[in-house]
Amino acid sequence: MEIILFELALTFYFAATIVCVLELFKGAAATSRIMHWIVIAGFILHTANIIARYVISGHIPIANLHEASSFFAWCIVLLFLFLEYRYKVGLLGSFIMPIVFALMLISSMLPRKTEPLSPVLQSNWLGIHTVLAFIGDAAFAMAFGVGIMYLVQEHYLKSKHLGGLFNRLPSLQILDEINYKLISLGFPLFTLAIITGALWAENAWGSYWRWDPKEVWSLITWLIYALILHVRITVGWRGKRAAILSIIGFCAVLFTFFGVNFLLKGLHSF
Amino acid sequence: MKTVVIGLNHKTADIELREKLAFNGDKLEEGLLKIRALPEIKESLIISTCNRVEIYLTAEDADKAYESIKDFLADFFSIKKGSLDNALYVHKNTEAVKHIFRVASSLDSMIVGEPQILGQIKDAFEFALERKTTGVILNRLLKKAISVAKRTRTETKIAENAVSISFAAIELAKKIFTDLSEKAFMLLGAGEMAELAAKHLISIGVKDIVVANRTYERGCDLAKEFNGRAIKFENFISELVHSDILICSTGAKDYVINKDQMHEVMKKRKNKPVFIIDISVPRNIDPEINNLNNVYLYDVDNLQGVVESNILERQKEARKAEDIVEEEVETFKRWLASLDSVPTVVALRDMAESIKKEEIEKLMNRNPNIEEKDRKAIESMANSIINKLIHPPTIALKEDSEDKDILIATIIRLYGLNGEDNAKK
Numbered sequence: 001m002e003i004i005l006f007e008l009a010l011t012f013y014f015a016a017t018i019v020c021v022l023e024l025f026k027g028a029a030a031t032s033r034i035m036h037w038i039v040i041a042g043f044i045l046h047t048a049n050i051i052a053r054y055v056i057s058g059h060i061p062i063a064n065l066h067e068a069s070s071f072f073a074w075c076i077v078l079l080f081l082f083l084e085y086r087y088k089v090g091l092l093g094s095f096i097m098p099i100v101f102a103l104m105l106i107s108s109m110l111p112r113k114t115e116p117l118s119p120v121l122q123s124n125w126l127g128i129h130t131v132l133a134f135i136g137d138a139a140f141a142m143a144f145g146v147g148i149m150y151l152v153q154e155h156y157l158k159s160k161h162l163g164g165l166f167n168r169l170p171s172l173q174i175l176d177e178i179n180y181k182l183i184s185l186g187f188p189l190f191t192l193a194i195i196t197g198a199l200w201a202e203n204a205w206g207s208y209w210r211w212d213p214k215e216v217w218s219l220i221t222w223l224i225y226a227l228i229l230h231v232r233i234t235v236g237w238r239g240k241r242a243a244i245l246s247i248i249g250f251c252a253v254l255f256t257f258f259g260v261n262f263l264l265k266g267l268h269s270f
Numbered sequence: 271m272k273t274v275v276i277g278l279n280h281k282t283a284d285i286e287l288r289e290k291l292a293f294n295g296d297k298l299e300e301g302l303l304k305i306r307a308l309p310e311i312k313e314s315l316i317i318s319t320c321n322r323v324e325i326y327l328t329a330e331d332a333d334k335a336y337e338s339i340k341d342f343l344a345d346f347f348s349i350k351k352g353s354l355d356n357a358l359y360v361h362k363n364t365e366a367v368k369h370i371f372r373v374a375s376s377l378d379s380m381i382v383g384e385p386q387i388l389g390q391i392k393d394a395f396e397f398a399l400e401r402k403t404t405g406v407i408l409n410r411l412l413k414k415a416i417s418v419a420k421r422t423r424t425e426t427k428i429a430e431n432a433v434s435i436s437f438a439a440i441e442l443a444k445k446i447f448t449d450l451s452e453k454a455f456m457l458l459g460a461g462e463m464a465e466l467a468a469k470h471l472i473s474i475g476v477k478d479i480v481v482a483n484r485t486y487e488r489g490c491d492l493a494k495e496f497n498g499r500a501i502k503f504e505n506f507i508s509e510l511v512h513s514d515i516l517i518c519s520t521g522a523k524d525y526v527i528n529k530d531q532m533h534e535v536m537k538k539r540k541n542k543p544v545f546i547i548d549i550s551v552p553r554n555i556d557p558e559i560n561n562l563n564n565v566y567l568y569d570v571d572n573l574q575g576v577v578e579s580n581i582l583e584r585q586k587e588a589r590k591a592e593d594i595v596e597e598e599v600e601t602f603k604r605w606l607a608s609l610d611s612v613p614t615v616v617a618l619r620d621m622a623e624s625i626k627k628e629e630i631e632k633l634m635n636r637n638p639n640i641e642e643k644d645r646k647a648i649e650s651m652a653n654s655i656i657n658k659l660i661h662p663p664t665i666a667l668k669e670d671s672e673d674k675d676i677l678i679a680t681i682i683r684l685y686g687l688n689g690e691d692n693a694k695k
Binding site for chain 2: 153156157158160161162163166167169170171172173174177235236237238239240241
């Protein structure tokens with residue numbers, strides 16, 4: 001049952017991604033409305049899938065990489081739907097849905113078995129730590145998408161060739177504003193995730209910080225986003241620079257998430 | 271009944287002739303009522319704008335209508351009849367329908383996609399409606415033209431991109447800033463261009479305008495006009511720290527600000543974006559400034575380039591709009607055609623009914639002892655006979671066919687239906 005739900009959600013996100021990419025090239029109001037409903041349908045199925053896994057396993061389904069990627073994607077869709085509703089900026093989906101689909105695709109290729117939690121994960125900290133981290137990461141993922149939109153629009157304005165997406169992309173100001181808000185949302189959540197992680201580590205392993213690769217890369221990610229906020233506030237690194245930095249930041253997020261698990265083995269690879 | 275349009279526009283007549291033939295002020299009412307009074311013409315409507323004067327009408331005989339309208343125009347505007355020959359165009363039936371659809375959709379305008387024409391057509395229609403000069407056909411035609419125009423506007427992008435320099439600049443500004451009305455503007459130079467720009471800005475709700483001019487007094491005058499603030503020209507660079515949009519049109523021979531100075535300004539602004547429009551020739555702003563982060567500099571040529579690509583874009587969209595028009599013309603044609611056959615179908619049925627009635631009455635008179643029950647049976651049999659007889663011609667009439675006119679005429683002649691009487695019904 002939960003597998004069918006997952007496959008269905010994946011299919012809907014795939015359809016949404018196709019529609020979104022088509023929209024980039026064709027562009028009609030109708031497709032964007034279709035996309036919206038496809039995403040909502042996918043989101044509902046996805047939510048059902050997560051609930052089903054919770055019921056089956058009895059714990060929040062973020063215990064293996066399959067579940068984690070899927071939950072990560074779910075957080076992004078949740079934020080995306082909120083942003084769509086709040087700002088109604090054009091083409092946002094075309095830049096976000098491919099990320100969601102990619103995460104879901106990766107998730108679908110990973111082992112899916114629901115296993116009993118290893119003793120070290122059996123803790124209330126699991127939910128708090130991971131949910132904070134994933135919502136923070138989701139905000140960073142959105143900031144990445146919005147950052148790309150900014151760079152595209154900025155390129156049109158600077159080069160003075162106003163073809164293609166120029167008319168349908170929103171203003172630079174709103175893109176920069178959304179980017180800033182997303183990072184301002186993601187950063188404190190991510191910080192809390194690191195703090196709760198440290199507390200949990202102390203609880204489970206007896207020390208707050210052990211320089212495990214995941215911890216190191218989380219710290220690097222944290223520093224990048226701290227830098228983004230810092231230079232924006234002090235010297236006004238906004239717009240293009242902020243957009244580029246948020247793209248770099250998200251690369252660090254992805255590496256922390258997948259790279260560490262696949263390439264560098266450590267305490268944190270579950 | 272024929273639908274006809276007779277008119278002239280910016281392509282067929284020069285401004286002088288268009289001015290002479292303009293139905294402005296009271297002339298519109300007077301002209302419309304005079305046209306209605308013409309015996310050849312059933313329905314009528316006048317569209318008169320600065321680029322076109324067109325008379326839409328329905329008449330039995332299109333050629334006669336054309337001649338009498340030409341006479342009327344020459345007489346009404348006291349011009350020689352001969353001077354109209356080359357300027358006037360006539361479109362009949364389907365062509366007339368297509369013409370109004372194209373005009374309303376702004377495909378026949380000087381600038382494709384301009385929005386005024388639709389409003390002007392709506393006004394003209396309303397004016398004619400109030401004076402009851404239009405009827406079934408023109409009412410339907412005009413309503414359809416308005417809806418076709420709306421359709422082309424929503425389904426294509428013919429009206430989307432700015433095709434004048436000032437609108438192009440505003441459109442660009444809207445892609446840099448979200449809400450222009452809360453942005454700070456600076457006008458560098460207080461000449462005619464600056465004044466025009468200021469008017470434009472006020473109309474879109476801008477409140478914060480600073481004027482910097484070489485002659486301070488002139489700057490003050492302009493600032494006062496727009497509730498703005500004047501500053502000394504020498505101070506404009508330090509003031510630029512607070513301005514989001516700079517419109518530059520001074521008569522300076524050289525650059526008034528270079529890249530390093532602008533770089534300093536940007537640092538002080540904490541890199542808040544600046545949009546600079548340099549409409550002065552020779553240019554007053556160092557083009558290198560465009561390479562600074564968060565500075566967007568457009569000169570006249572850049573803006574002209576935007577406008578030209580927008581015009582091309584609109585022309586591409588216009589082709590899509592033409593397809594929509596073709597499609598709608600087909601639908602309208604079908605409606606017009608069905609309109610013609612309706613009276614004939616009705617006449618055919620009436621004739622059959624009256625024959626039936628007559629024959630049953632005769633029968634009853636001859637055989638008074640027929641019972642009510644039997645009379646009913648006879649009547650229902652008669653009904654089935656006439657229904658079966660008139661069914662095929664009715665279907666043929668209702669069908670959409672090329673030779674419908676001939677078909678209608680043939681049926682009228684074969685059954686001896688008086689076409690003219692029926693048309694009145």
